[in-house]
Amino acid sequence: MKNRSLVSINDYSKEEYLKILDIAEEFEKNPKQNIFEKYVVATLFFEPSTRTRLSFESAVNQLGGKIIGFSDASSSSVKKGESLKDTIKTVANYSDLIVMRHPLEGSARFASEVSDVPIINAGDGANQHPTQCLLDLYSIRKTQGKIDDLHIAFVGDLKYGRTVHSNVIALTNFKCTFHFVSPTELKLPSAVKRHIKESNLEYYQYTDLSEVIPKVDILYMTRIQRERFSDPMEYERVKNAYILNGNMLANSKPNLKVLHPLPRVNEIDENVDEMKQAYYFQQAKNGVYVRQALMAAILGVK
Amino acid sequence: MESKKLRTELVVSALENGTVIDHIPSKNVFQVIKILNLDTFDNQILFGTNLDSKRYGKKGIIKVKNKFFEIEEINKIAIVAPSATLIVIKNFEIIEKKPVEVPGIVDKFIKCINPNCVTNHENIHTRFTVIDKDAMKLQCHYCEKTTSKENFIFI
Numbered sequence A: 001m002k003n004r005s006l007v008s009i010n011d012y013s014k015e016e017y018l019k020i021l022d023i024a025e026e027f028e029k030n031p032k033q034n035i036f037e038k039y040v041v042a043t044l045f046f047e048p049s050t051r052t053r054l055s056f057e058s059a060v061n062q063l064g065g066k067i068i069g070f071s072d073a074s075s076s077s078v079k080k081g082e083s084l085k086d087t088i089k090t091v092a093n094y095s096d097l098i099v100m101r102h103p104l105e106g107s108a109r110f111a112s113e114v115s116d117v118p119i120i121n122a123g124d125g126a127n128q129h130p131t132q133c134l135l136d137l138y139s140i141r142k143t144q145g146k147i148d149d150l151h152i153a154f155v156g157d158l159k160y161g162r163t164v165h166s167n168v169i170a171l172t173n174f175k176c177t178f179h180f181v182s183p184t185e186l187k188l189p190s191a192v193k194r195h196i197k198e199s200n201l202e203y204y205q206y207t208d209l210s211e212v213i214p215k216v217d218i219l220y221m222t223r224i225q226r227e228r229f230s231d232p233m234e235y236e237r238v239k240n241a242y243i244l245n246g247n248m249l250a251n252s253k254p255n256l257k258v259l260h261p262l263p264r265v266n267e268i269d270e271n272v273d274e275m276k277q278a279y280y281f282q283q284a285k286n287g288v289y290v291r292q293a294l295m296a297a298i299l300g301v302k
Numbered sequence B: 001m002e003s004k005k006l007r008t009e010l011v012v013s014a015l016e017n018g019t020v021i022d023h024i025p026s027k028n029v030f031q032v033i034k035i036l037n038l039d040t041f042d043n044q045i046l047f048g049t050n051l052d053s054k055r056y057g058k059k060g061i062i063k064v065k066n067k068f069f070e071i072e073e074i075n076k077i078a079i080v081a082p083s084a085t086l087i088v089i090k091n092f093e094i095i096e097k098k099p100v101e102v103p104g105i106v107d108k109f110i111k112c113i114n115p116n117c118v119t120n121h122e123n124i125h126t127r128f129t130v131i132d133k134d135a136m137k138l139q140c141h142y143c144e145k146t147t148s149k150e151n152f153i154f155i
């Protein structure tokens, strides 16, 4: 993985991301090491995403690296009309690795082609966000001790949720069974289902959340946004059907964990937060270790 | 009928050296001209549309004098004219005659349908992988979205 960009989850093989998860485990035990001392990491956020940026910057800081960059495009030369190519080529002169988030789909792939240093895609529009996917795999393995042979439910907006799409595609490398819970309007696209079929894995679709809870090891919740509905009445009708609250977990398997990419709005009731099934805050914390592992592998220090 | 056939053949064989692209669907002749950038050539170019064809009812044909295309170049036209035949002529004789093949990669000449794709905002040549040769579905190398035949816009 040394010097190789990570734009899309498919850029790395299963063995490569398992390797990153192994390195992440080392960092979880010992997150503060001085191994990035010689390196400058650029974080270019052409659109703001405080959570993701802080996670990357914390990862770099804890390893002793330096950070340059910007947190939204209005404060940068992009505002003055500089092309993406010129911005990337310039920053590549000043850094060893570029982490970028950009509102346009395909921007990170393009950047990886013009940059002399590797690019980590921290989100390109609705397309890819591979470090979210890696930290989700890490969280699944961490809580279940394995990724194979699990029953995994994805709940909420499965049509537009890019996190769900990349996770499903990554998980087809493992022997998982999928359970998809969504309103009819927001079902998983057939292009993603095709990946499951091609991997000879099984999936089931539901519109009722409570039905799926006793069956699964992982319950991956996502947000449902009002603007995704062509009919606002339909949104009002379904919005409360996909809210998880504590008493719904009464019949869950003992090993069930609830994941969520955060930020949440109201789809997980706060009464779940203190329950043993709640894992979403730890999941966010795992993001730091996984990002440390990825950057360390790309910089060639692990 | 016989005289029309003769005339079509004459149109083809009258070329001393060059390339004939035959069996183009009539409605796609101008797209083929665009894809191959024939409008920028100095060579003598003749083309016809709505000619009678035994196989297709009506067809189009393009002749380019003193020009021999690389096969990768000519295969680009299979995106809009998969039925086309390439005929290479030297000294009034047919040297080579073969159908075009749909390429694996399509570069530069089709626009990505996704308005939020980086190729529609920055100065970038488009690039697609052909993921379905029969339905002619192209996956954008950048945004990973699919553009299909009915949405093709030529750059």
Ligand SMILES: [Zn+2]
Residues within 6 Å of the ligand: A106, B112, B113, B114, B117, B118, B119, B140, B141, B142, B143, B144, B145
């Ligand atoms: Zn595109």
